[in-house]
Amino acid sequence: MLTSSQRQLLRVISEAGPLSRTEMASMLGLSKAAMSGIARDLIDLGVLHETETVYGQGRPSILLDLHPECAFFVGISLLEDPAPMILSDLNGRIIARQAIPLSRDPKVIAEAITEGLPRLLESHPEAVEKLSGIGMALSGFVDETQANCVQSTLLNWQDVPLARIIRERSGVETFIENDAKAVAVSEKLFGSAREIQNFSVVSLGDGIGCAHFIDGKLYRGNHGGAGEIAHCTIEPGGVPCRCGKRGCLDTVASMKAIKEMSRAEGLECTSLSDIENEASTGNAAAIRILHRAGSALGLAIANLIQINDPGLILITHVEGSFDGLFGTVVNQAVETNVLPRYAGQTPIRIKRVDGDVWAQGAASIAAHNFLIGPNSN
Secondary structure: OOOHHHHHHHHHHHHOOOOHHHHHHHHHHOOHHHHHHHHHHHHOOOOOEEEEEOOOOOOOOOEEEEOOOOOOOEEOOOOOOOOOEEEEEOOOOOOEEEEOOOOHHHHHHHHHHHHHHHHHHHHHHHHHOOOEEEEEEOOEEEEEEEEEEEEEEOEEEEEHHHHHHHHHHHHOEEEEEEEEHHHHHHHHHOOOOOOOEEEEEEOOOOOOEEEEEEOOOOOOOOOOOOOOOOOEOOOOOOOEEEOOEEEEEEHHHHHHHHHHHOOOOHOOOOOOOHHHHHHHHHOOHHHHHHHHHHHHHHHHHHHHHHOOOOOOOEEEEEEOOOOOHHHHHHHHHHHHHHHOOOOOOEEEEEEOOOOOOHHHHHHHHHHHHHHHOOOOO
């Protein structure tokens, strides 16, 4: 078990990257002697290791960084069937993959994970003793302890103590998290938001997810529901949503909604790229669909900017491209709907992600708890 001082140091390095002992002492407000003692203990534990030597004025400095093979983590995504299960190191690098059947029965999932773990670990014996946690990403609300699924429409769950069920069956510490929040944690630990204290992630796929980091910490809200822009009403009295309301952003701007609108218009489009191609030929229905969806998503992002004033909006997507009409309309809608003083002030970064994003995000939840400590979001 790591001490609070050790976890503070690990948090600083996970955010800033390799640092010298002098830099770490300054950032943590500790004496050089105290800092050297903490660093030495972490090196002895195999959590830190010395990397390069930096030469400048005065004595050379040796940089310390996290040792990527000091701990390993399993990440599982419950957003698809079969459910991807990956093994990653402390740098977020995926080193092994398996898949398990998706089930709506938590005990069946726990059994499948327990049976799948030996196969996942068989070619990496060094990870067996250093397996430090299982993370799971799902669509739905998760409580602040990252232990209980409060509600998941996709899985038809309510108040399911999933982490406990899996921990008791597998013997491995387990944490669960909403899919968008898992991606945000992954971007903070290993991705493009590592050094940014305030940012929002908008994940665009069959559904729309959103999560916020505020002052360097994942913001959950009082009930774990912060960031649910998918179910903000964007068209009052609009299309019924699976959540029970009408006119939610999900019913207009998600990839599932865009494809459904295309089919209703008689377009044989199976992807965003197909619809973009139709629009580029002047197809009025395709143009109308992309304008409607892009305007809705842009309006929601503009509201995020005005509410949170983040240092970055990161839009992750697994399909198509933002280079076409859809992306253009999104950006135009953002600029149109923010206050003039905010216009152009918030960087909006687009990141194409692959199918590993959810499982990798899940593994990052376990890694985050290893580095920072439980319930220290």
